[in-house]
Amino acid sequence: MYFIFSKVLLFLLFPLNWIIIFLLIALFSKRQKLKRKCFITGVVLLIIFSNPLLLYLFAKNWDVNSAPLNKNKVYSSVIVLGGFSGEDKNGNGVFNENADRFIQGVKLKEEGRVSHILISSGNGNLGQSKFKEAVWTQSVLKEFNLPDSAVLIEPDSRNTFENATFSKQILQKAHLQPPYILVTSAYHMRRSLYIFKKEGMDVVPYSSGRITSNVKFSFLDYMMPDAGVLAGWCTYLKELIGLTVAHLK
Incomplete structure (x- = not known):
C-alpha cells in the first residue's frame, strides 16, 4: 500500500x-x-x-559529493542502486539517462577498488512486468567478462528502503565485511545514505551523474526557459x- x-x-x-x-x-x-x-x-x-x-x-x-576512498584498501563490495535501465517494448533491457551508475560501479571493479559488485534492483513499476533490472544487468556484466563469483544481484527491491534491507541480507550471507561503496546518482545519494545508515549499513558515498559539474554556462543559459x-x-x-x-x- x-x-x-x-x-x-x-x-x-x-x-x-x-x-x-x-x-x-x-x-x-x-x-x-x-x-x-x-x-x-x-x-x-x-x-x-x-x-x-x-x-x-x-x-x-x-x-552529495563522493567521499574520498582509501587508496590502500580494497573494499569488499560496491553496491550499485538500480534505476539506470528499463525495458523496451519488446521486454529487452536498455540503459537510460542514469547509466553512469552502472559505469561507475564497473569502473570501480575494473580498477581493483572492490572485490565484488552488487546490483540492487527489481522492478519499481506499478504495472505487471517480468523485467528484473538486476537479472538483466547480470547478463550484461557477463559480457564484460566479470567472473560470476564477483557479481551479486538483489532482484526483488522496488524502492530504496528495500534496496537497503535486501542488500544487507545478501552481503551478510556472502560474509562480505563493511564498509561498502554505495553508488547512485548525486541527486539520489542524500536519501540513499540516510536510509542505508538507518538500516545499520556502513557505506561510503560514490556519486554519479552530477548535473552541477564544472560546466561553463553563460548568463543567457541560466535565464532562458528550458x-x-x-x-x-x-x-x-x-x-x-x-x-x-x-x-x-
Whole structure:
C-alpha cells in the first residue's frame, strides 16, 4: 500500500501537472476572475520551474559529493542502486539517462577498488512486468567478462528502503565485511545514505551523474526557459518527498 501511495503522491506533486491543471481551468472556466488568476498562476509556475538557474542552485546544495576512498584498501563490495535501465517494448533491457551508475560501479571493479559488485534492483513499476533490472544487468556484466563469483544481484527491491534491507541480507550471507561503496546518482545519494545508515549499513558515498559539474554556462543559459528543467524538478521533488517520508518512518 505504501508503495502505491508514494507513486500517487508523487504524481500529484509534480509541478508540470499543476501547471497543466491551472492552465486548463483558465481555458475552460466561465468565471473571468478565476480564469485570470489561474492563467497567471500557471504562467508564473511555468517560469519558475523552467528556469535552469533555480534548479542548478537547488541541486548544488542538495547533491552529495563522493567521499574520498582509501587508496590502500580494497573494499569488499560496491553496491550499485538500480534505476539506470528499463525495458523496451519488446521486454529487452536498455540503459537510460542514469547509466553512469552502472559505469561507475564497473569502473570501480575494473580498477581493483572492490572485490565484488552488487546490483540492487527489481522492478519499481506499478504495472505487471517480468523485467528484473538486476537479472538483466547480470547478463550484461557477463559480457564484460566479470567472473560470476564477483557479481551479486538483489532482484526483488522496488524502492530504496528495500534496496537497503535486501542488500544487507545478501552481503551478510556472502560474509562480505563493511564498509561498502554505495553508488547512485548525486541527486539520489542524500536519501540513499540516510536510509542505508538507518538500516545499520556502513557505506561510503560514490556519486554519479552530477548535473552541477564544472560546466561553463553563460548568463543567457541560466535565464532562458528550458523544458528539460521541469523534468529535473520532478526528480528533485521526488527525492525531497522520499527523504521526508524516510524521516517519518
